[in-house]
Amino acid sequence: MKFSDYPYQRPDLNTVQDNLNTLTSKLEAAINYEEALKTVESYFKTIDAIDTQMQLVFIRHSMDTSNKFYNDEQAFVDKTLPLIESFTVRFTNSLLKSPFKERLEKRFGKLLFEKARLSQKTFDDKIISDLQLENKYTTEYIKLRSSAKIPFDNQIFTLAQIAPYTTHQDQKVRMHASKAVSKWFKDNEQAFDTIYDNLVKTRHEIATKLGYDNFIELAYDRLRRVDYDAKDVAGYRKQILEKIVPYVNNLMMRRKKRLGLKKLMSYDLGLNFLSGNPTPKGDRKWQVEQAIKMYDALSPETSKFFRFMVDKELMDLDSRANKEGGGYCTYIPDHQSPFIFANFNGTSGDVDVLTHEAGHAFQVYMSKNLIPEYRWPGYEAAEIHSMSMEFLAWPYIHYFFKEDTDKYKFSHLSSGLEFLPYGALVDHFQHEVYANPKMTPKMRKATWKKLESMYQPWKVYDKKDPVSEGLFWYRQGHIFQDPFYYIDYTLAQVLAFDFWKHNQKDPKTTWQRYLSLCKMGGQYSFVKLLNQAKLPNPFKEGTVEKILDPVKIYLDNIDDTNF
Structure with a gap:
C-alpha cells in the first residue's frame, strides 16, 4: 500500500474517551503484573491508532494548506489533541500509582515513568481551552507563511521558490530578491506580531495556571529535558559566543574576499562563491535516483530503508503553491512508515534536507518496534541522527554534485559552523521573550536586533530593507510552532562534527557507531544517551572548542579562492 492509499478516518472522540478510560480502569483494577502489562501494551496500541490518523491529517x-477537507480536519485536531491528552494523562497517573510499577519499570525502563511524571506536571484539564488556542494560533502562522505570494521578475513565487534568487551570482538579483521577501514579511508585520503576541500570552497563561513562574520552565518540561536546564544551556551559548562567533566572523571575511566585495551585506550571505554555489546536477527525480545509489552503497540497512520510502511514496519533495514551507520527518505508526517532507528548489539545500530528514527517518525506521515513547529520542538527540547523516553522505556526495563536490564540502562544513551562532541567537531570543511576557512587539524586535548584533556581528543590513527593523525572526517557524526547540539543532551539529571527524578516518567503525545510536531510539535521556553512545557532552566547558578544532583546521587548509 502506498502513502496515498493510507486510509484516513476522523477518530470519534467519544470512542477514544471510552477506550482510554476503560484501559485506565483496567490498569487500576489489575490484580497481578500480567494483567497490568497486558493493559499497558493495549494502551500503546490504542495511542498508535490515534496518532496514525492525526499524522495523516x-x-x-501541510502538503496543501488550501485543501478544505484537511483544513477542517486540522482544525478538529487542534481542538481534539488537548482533550485526548486529558485522557492519556489519567492513564499515566494510574501507571505511576500502580502497585506493579517496579516490575513495569524493569520491563519498560525508568524513562517511561520519568516522562509520565512530567506529563502530570505539564497538563491539567483547566488548561484545555488554552491548549486549543495555542494550536489554533500555530496553525494560523503555518497558513500565513504558506500563503506567501511574492512578486519578483514578473513572476509570483512562494518563499521556497524565490530562495534560489537570494543566492544568485548577480548581486543586484540577490538584493532585489531579498528585498522582495522582506517586503512580504513587512506587509504582513501586523499579522505576524498578533499571532506571536497571542502565542506568548497564551503560553504564559498556561504556565502560570500549572504553577510555573513562566513558560521557560514549562517548555523545558514539555521537551522532557530531564538532565539539563536553562543554566546549562546559557553556559553552552556562552561557549558559542566566545569560541565560535570570532571564528565565523573570520569565515565571513574570507567570503567577502572570495566574492570580491568591499562590504558584505546581509543579502550577500546566501552566496558562497563568485562562481556560484554548488548545485545538484539534476531535478528531484534524478536526485532521488542518486540517493538510492548512495544508500545502497552505504549499508544493507539504509538500502532496505530508502527503497521502502521510495516504493511506498513516503516523500513529498517538490515545492508548490500553498504547500507548507520547510522540511520535516514524521512517523505513521500503524503503517510503520516514516514520512519525509521538503521543498526542493534546485539549490544544495535539496541534498541537505534530503539527507537530513533521511537521518530522522532511518532512525525511527530502526526503532519502529520500540514502544511509542521510545521510537523517537528527545529533539536534541534526534537531531544528532539527522545532522550526522548529512556528513555520512560525504563519501557519496559526488553522485549529486559532480564537479561541484569539493565546493559543496567546503560550503557544507563552513555553513554548519556558521549556523551555531544563529541557533544560539534563536534560543537566547526566546528566553528573553518568555522571561518578559509583557514585551510589546516593538520591544521584541529591539531585543532581536540587540542579540543579533552579539551573535552575528557580521550581518549588515541595507537601511532601506524592512528586515533591518528586527523582523528576520518571523521566518523562523520554530519560534512560533515549537518554542525552545532550536538549540537542539546546534547541540546536534556539534556532535555531528564529531561523527564527521571519525568518518574521515574510519567510515566502517563510524557507521556501526551511528547504527547503534539509531537503534537506541529514545530509551535514554539526552545526557545518558551521550554516555551510552560514548559521545562528548557539549554542556561541559571546553567541549565545543575541542570538537570544532579539527573542523577549523580542515577549513583553514583549503584554498577557497580557487572555487
Missing part, C-alpha cells in the same frame, strides 16, 4: 494538511 498533519501531513496532508
Whole structure:
C-alpha cells in the first residue's frame, strides 16, 4: 500500500474517551503484573491508532494548506489533541500509582515513568481551552507563511521558490530578491506580531495556571529535558559566543574576499562563491535516483530503508503553491512508515534536507518496534541522527554534485559552523521573550536586533530593507510552532562534527557507531544517551572548542579562492 492509499478516518472522540478510560480502569483494577502489562501494551496500541490518523491529517494538511477537507480536519485536531491528552494523562497517573510499577519499570525502563511524571506536571484539564488556542494560533502562522505570494521578475513565487534568487551570482538579483521577501514579511508585520503576541500570552497563561513562574520552565518540561536546564544551556551559548562567533566572523571575511566585495551585506550571505554555489546536477527525480545509489552503497540497512520510502511514496519533495514551507520527518505508526517532507528548489539545500530528514527517518525506521515513547529520542538527540547523516553522505556526495563536490564540502562544513551562532541567537531570543511576557512587539524586535548584533556581528543590513527593523525572526517557524526547540539543532551539529571527524578516518567503525545510536531510539535521556553512545557532552566547558578544532583546521587548509 502506498502513502496515498493510507486510509484516513476522523477518530470519534467519544470512542477514544471510552477506550482510554476503560484501559485506565483496567490498569487500576489489575490484580497481578500480567494483567497490568497486558493493559499497558493495549494502551500503546490504542495511542498508535490515534496518532496514525492525526499524522495523516498533519501531513496532508501541510502538503496543501488550501485543501478544505484537511483544513477542517486540522482544525478538529487542534481542538481534539488537548482533550485526548486529558485522557492519556489519567492513564499515566494510574501507571505511576500502580502497585506493579517496579516490575513495569524493569520491563519498560525508568524513562517511561520519568516522562509520565512530567506529563502530570505539564497538563491539567483547566488548561484545555488554552491548549486549543495555542494550536489554533500555530496553525494560523503555518497558513500565513504558506500563503506567501511574492512578486519578483514578473513572476509570483512562494518563499521556497524565490530562495534560489537570494543566492544568485548577480548581486543586484540577490538584493532585489531579498528585498522582495522582506517586503512580504513587512506587509504582513501586523499579522505576524498578533499571532506571536497571542502565542506568548497564551503560553504564559498556561504556565502560570500549572504553577510555573513562566513558560521557560514549562517548555523545558514539555521537551522532557530531564538532565539539563536553562543554566546549562546559557553556559553552552556562552561557549558559542566566545569560541565560535570570532571564528565565523573570520569565515565571513574570507567570503567577502572570495566574492570580491568591499562590504558584505546581509543579502550577500546566501552566496558562497563568485562562481556560484554548488548545485545538484539534476531535478528531484534524478536526485532521488542518486540517493538510492548512495544508500545502497552505504549499508544493507539504509538500502532496505530508502527503497521502502521510495516504493511506498513516503516523500513529498517538490515545492508548490500553498504547500507548507520547510522540511520535516514524521512517523505513521500503524503503517510503520516514516514520512519525509521538503521543498526542493534546485539549490544544495535539496541534498541537505534530503539527507537530513533521511537521518530522522532511518532512525525511527530502526526503532519502529520500540514502544511509542521510545521510537523517537528527545529533539536534541534526534537531531544528532539527522545532522550526522548529512556528513555520512560525504563519501557519496559526488553522485549529486559532480564537479561541484569539493565546493559543496567546503560550503557544507563552513555553513554548519556558521549556523551555531544563529541557533544560539534563536534560543537566547526566546528566553528573553518568555522571561518578559509583557514585551510589546516593538520591544521584541529591539531585543532581536540587540542579540543579533552579539551573535552575528557580521550581518549588515541595507537601511532601506524592512528586515533591518528586527523582523528576520518571523521566518523562523520554530519560534512560533515549537518554542525552545532550536538549540537542539546546534547541540546536534556539534556532535555531528564529531561523527564527521571519525568518518574521515574510519567510515566502517563510524557507521556501526551511528547504527547503534539509531537503534537506541529514545530509551535514554539526552545526557545518558551521550554516555551510552560514548559521545562528548557539549554542556561541559571546553567541549565545543575541542570538537570544532579539527573542523577549523580542515577549513583553514583549503584554498577557497580557487572555487
